[in-house]
Amino acid sequence: MSGVRQFHWRGMRVPFIARWSREDQRQYPIERRPSLTGDGIGYPDEDPRADRRDGVLWVRMPVVRGIGEPYLASVHALRQRQCMNHMLCQICGESTFTHSGGRHLFLMRGAKGQPIREGEKTAVPPVHEACAAEAVRLCPHLRKGWVAARVEYAPPWGVAGIVYDSQTLQPLPAERGRELEFVGLDDPRLRWTLAARDVVALHGCTPVELDELAAAAAH
Ligand SMILES: [Zn+2]
Numbered sequence: 001m002s003g004v005r006q007f008h009w010r011g012m013r014v015p016f017i018a019r020w021s022r023e024d025q026r027q028y029p030i031e032r033r034p035s036l037t038g039d040g041i042g043y044p045d046e047d048p049r050a051d052r053r054d055g056v057l058w059v060r061m062p063v064v065r066g067i068g069e070p071y072l073a074s075v076h077a078l079r080q081r082q083c084m085n086h087m088l089c090q091i092c093g094e095s096t097f098t099h100s101g102g103r104h105l106f107l108m109r110g111a112k113g114q115p116i117r118e119g120e121k122t123a124v125p126p127v128h129e130a131c132a133a134e135a136v137r138l139c140p141h142l143r144k145g146w147v148a149a150r151v152e153y154a155p156p157w158g159v160a161g162i163v164y165d166s167q168t169l170q171p172l173p174a175e176r177g178r179e180l181e182f183v184g185l186d187d188p189r190l191r192w193t194l195a196a197r198d199v200v201a202l203h204g205c206t207p208v209e210l211d212e213l214a215a216a217a218a219h
Helices: 078-087 128-139 188-192 210-216
Strands: 018-020 031-033 040-042 056-058 070-075 105-111 144-153 156-163 181-185 195-199 202-209
Touching: 018 078, 040 188, 056 078, 070 078, 078 195, 105 128, 128 210, 156 188, 181 188, 181 195, 188 195
Parallel strands: 056 195
Antiparallel strands: 018 070, 031 040, 105 144, 144 202, 156 181, 156 195
C-alpha cells in the first residue's frame, strides 16, 4: 500500500469515490455540436482534452477530495472513471491488480440469492477483500443486501449518464427508474450522452460469500 490519502468521517473511512461538499456538480450549458460523422452535444466553451474521453462528453466537476464534508451516498464522476480505467479500489483508491491472483473483486448492492450474472454491466468499481469486508460491515446501503464476485475480465462497455433529446436538447429520463442511463460504446445515443460513470462488463464471475470475504480480510 502506498500514496493514496485516507479520510475518516464519523468513525467510518470515506470511500475514495465518494463526493465531497466542495466538489459540486453544477449544470453547464449544452449545445448542439454538428459533425460530419453525426451531430451530438458539446459545451460552448469546451476543452476537448478535459471535457471528453474517447470522444464522449463528460460532466464537469471540481476535484478537491477531503475538503468540506463527504457525501457518502454520492459518487464523484471523475474518481469513479479513474477507478474503472485503472482498476482501483473504490474504497481506498489503490490498485486491485495485485490481489486475488489477477482477478478483481466486485461488490454491489443487490438481493441475496441473485448472483452477479455473466456479462453483467456495472458502474461500481472493484474493491479489495479487506475494504469490501469493512464496507459490508459499516455501509448502511450495503447492509440491506449485497452481492459479490471475483471477476476474471472487466472490459469497458460504455458509460452511464444523461441522454439529451436530439431535437429539443433537453435531458431525457433514464429507463427503468434509474438515475443514469446505461449507454454502450456502439450505441448511437452516445453522441447525445453527458457521461457521469464508466461502465464495464463483468466476465468470468465466481460468486463470493460474506464469510469468505471476512476470512480473506483477516489474512
Ligand atoms: Zn481498498
